[in-house]
Amino acid sequence: MNAPFADANLLSGDGALGAAMAIGIAFGWSLERAGLGTAPKLAGQFALTDLTVFKVMFSAVVTAMLGAFWLARLGLLDIERVDVPETYVVPQLVGGLLFGAGFSLCGLCPGTSCVAAATGRGDGAMVVLGMFAGVLGAGLFLNRLPSWYESTARGSWTLPQLLHVPHGVVVGAVTALALAGFQGAQWIEKEWR
């Protein structure tokens, strides 16, 4: 028996939904505990005075990456069955820039805006409303531009495929980058505060 359990039919539809709910609650709780439900904290990221967002998110990336790699290496996770979303280089670059602009403007991202709204903050609720309005707008209008949003498709593209190196080398390199980044973040916070 190995993961992912939902794909292996070990979790029924309701069970998978229940697991998603539990993981979502834990994720929200962790974000709130890290202080990411407050806009000034997130805005500090762009002022280089508080790099908590970078540290929390990169910690999560490294934890998930090392966990997935070693679980797969030990035969407990079938990594080929873990879904990798498709890459569309140009549309996703544009979307990323738009996302970054919105993030720095309102000081919240999708996850943290939900956390902020759940804790009763008005700014969080406004960001959630704006986010859903954006999703609706994109759903209504973007399908009229298929030649654009389906352009530069690369399929399920991963760093090992891009760099032509083994998966483990990428894991090691990203871990080293994260550790160097944490050290650098500490230094920047000390210098800019």
Next chain:
Amino acid sequence: MDRERVALTVPGSRAAKGSVHRLLAWGAAILGGLAALGGDPATLQLPASSELGTYVATLAREIASEKDHVTALDLAQWVRDKRPGLRVIDVRSAEEREDGQIPTSETVDLAALTTTSFHDDDTVVVYSTEAVHAAQAWVLLRAQGYREVFFLRGGWSAWVDEVMHPALEEGASVEAQRAFARASVLSRYFGGAPRIDDGQPSGMTRKSPAPPTSPRRRGC
């Protein structure tokens, strides 16, 4: 006991948090360093016989979830976009190939497929006249451990109908018109002739022309 020693023993103090952070950093460094030597978690080897049932079940799930094939229009988009690592494999006979080939495709006999070498990160798309041989080729390549393998749904016939000669029926829905617009762009790229059956916008062929013997190769 001095202040520093007290801080070290108080849970939640700055010094205690610092040591936890250092411990976690060392843990990550060790796991990351070992990972760099660990290669790939998924290998290109056929699983051991004890795991064969699981492997076959995985293939069955891919087939059931329709992750085993690609449509002619999606393949056309991939070829047009010069998708990195894309290899289009034509397993038809020499006689069947006289009708034409998909641009960039390579000819490989079905029997020789298992000795043909691919990179593990190649995206391999196999096609035949319809889809039967291509689907068999998909099984052979997946059994060899190649991950990004697809067969062309509908085979060469689908390429001719959907890419070279897409058609829009009179009174088609808005969705069908959008799909046709996308297909037309791709069709023209490959030298095809999109057509509207009720004679509407300009630039479209009114009647179905005879299929060309070979699609025009453009930029790929």
